[in-house]
Amino acid sequence: MSHPADPSAPSAPSVRRVLLLTHTGRGEAREVARACCSALAEAGLVVRTGAREAAELGLAPGSFEPSPESGPVAADCELALVIGGDGTILRAVELTHESKTPVLGVNLGHVGFLAEAEPDDVASTIAAVVERRYTTEERMTLDVRVVRDGEEVFRTFAVNEASVEKAARERMLEVVVEVDGRPLSRWGCDGVVCATPTGSTAYNFSAGGPVVWPTVEALLLVPISAHALFARPLVVAPTSVLAVEVLDRLDATGVLWADGRRAVELPAGARIEVRRSDHPVRLVRLHQAPFTDRLVAKFGLPVEGWRGSAERRMRHGGAEG
Numbered sequence: 270m271s272h273p274a275d276p277s278a279p280s281a282p283s284v285r286r287v288l289l290l291t292h293t294g295r296g297e298a299r300e301v302a303r304a305c306c307s308a309l310a311e312a313g314l315v316v317r318t319g320a321r322e323a324a325e326l327g328l329a330p331g332s333f334e335p336s337p338e339s340g341p342v343a344a345d346c347e348l349a350l351v352i353g354g355d356g357t358i359l360r361a362v363e364l365t366h367e368s369k370t371p372v373l374g375v376n377l378g379h380v381g382f383l384a385e386a387e388p389d390d391v392a393s394t395i396a397a398v399v400e401r402r403y404t405t406e407e408r409m410t411l412d413v414r415v416v417r418d419g420e421e422v423f424r425t426f427a428v429n430e431a432s433v434e435k436a437a438r439e440r441m442l443e444v445v446v447e448v449d450g451r452p453l454s455r456w457g458c459d460g461v462v463c464a465t466p467t468g469s470t471a472y473n474f475s476a477g478g479p480v481v482w483p484t485v486e487a488l489l490l491v492p493i494s495a496h497a498l499f500a501r502p503l504v505v506a507p508t509s510v511l512a513v514e515v516l517d518r519l520d521a522t523g524v525l526w527a528d529g530r531r532a533v534e535l536p537a538g539a540r541i542e543v544r545r546s547d548h549p550v551r552l553v554r555l556h557q558a559p560f561t562d563r564l565v566a567k568f569g570l571p572v573e574g575w576r577g578s579a580e581r582r583m584r585h586g587g588a589e590g
């Protein structure tokens with residue numbers, strides 16, 4: 270669901286703030302971030318960033334607002350501008366999840382499905398932010414909880430996926446998978462990925478799962494290298510509850526990863542429950558390009574020979590005339 274930015278909204282703050290998050294380990298990202306900071310400041314917006322990040326970017330004191338040491342760092346920011354790849358955007362989502370601040374990514378990674386702009390688009394991107402020419406799009410997220418002996422021991426969220434993986438290379442993980450309170454199958458495997466449509470082009474894709482358009486509301490479950498006759502990727506309703514129970518028959522332990530960033534060990538007997546979260550992530554959109562075009566561009570898919578419906582209509586009309 271997309272929502273336009275409303276410059277006339279009465280709740281819009283008099284001071285406009287943008288949270289700047291950068292992959293400072295990349296020289297190009299630092300250069301782009303400095304240019305963004307300068308352009309936003311010139312337009313009268315306040316740029317907030319961490320003190321350490323500012324030092325690594327070489328920002329002069331007074332040219333930015335330090336992030337608060339406690340509380341949500343993006344609580345009163347209009348959006349979070351992220352310079353980096355999908356990993357940096359996922360870090361931004363962690364920091365903005367509580368405040369529900371929309372995230373705008375400038376891709377300096379490899380594929381960058383979560384990003385909206387490329388480095389060559391920085392000038393137009395900043396202009397769109399200053400003039401509020403953007404929309405926000407809500408993407409479903411996952412609520413993930415780990416239960417042991419009937420007691421919740423860990424809880425987190427995920428934008429892309431929650432993956433249950435074996436902790437040791439030499440030991441296979443044995444699990445039972447459940448959908449909506451009913452057992453589906455037992456697998457000896459390397460792991461299980463539970464993903465959102467947004468995450469369908471991430472770990473899910475690498476594990477052989479389907480690509481799902483972001484507007485489709487569904488949950489995905491994909492076994493990783495399962496030793497079983499029935500071990501196919503599954504697509505279930507967004508209201509479904511997925512569960513993975515780690516069995517203790519092989520004396521193997523596992524680990525739960527949320528978006529590849531937050532992890533917790535899974536002892537034998539642990540139960541992982543995954544359901545749709547009540548708190549979606551908000552992504553900034555500058556363009557209304559179809560997801561099909563994004564897929565073609567990101568993966569470099571061959572489309573030579575396609576003439577398109579408009580060209581076919583024109584050719585047929587010309588032939589008839």
